[in-house]
Amino acid sequence: MKRRKRTRQLIELGGLIAKAGLIELTDDDRAVILGALVEVAARLRSAEREAFVMLWRRRGKRAFVSDPEERDGSIRD
Structure with missing residues (x-):
């Protein structure tokens, strides 16, 4: 069961990358996508973490x- 849950999580996270348009915007360049995610992680480790979280959650x-x-009310906090 644990493996199935992890697989579902990874599929959903990949869907978020697609929904954000990152695949098309980067021409499916996975190094660029990973670099962008590494930048997000760095900002989440910074002193401005809370401000970024609030901004990104709203967006x-x-x-x-x-x-x-997505209008079925499945938005998670």
């Missing part, structure tokens, strides 16, 4: 609301 919620497939 993420807006992106979910603007997507008709």
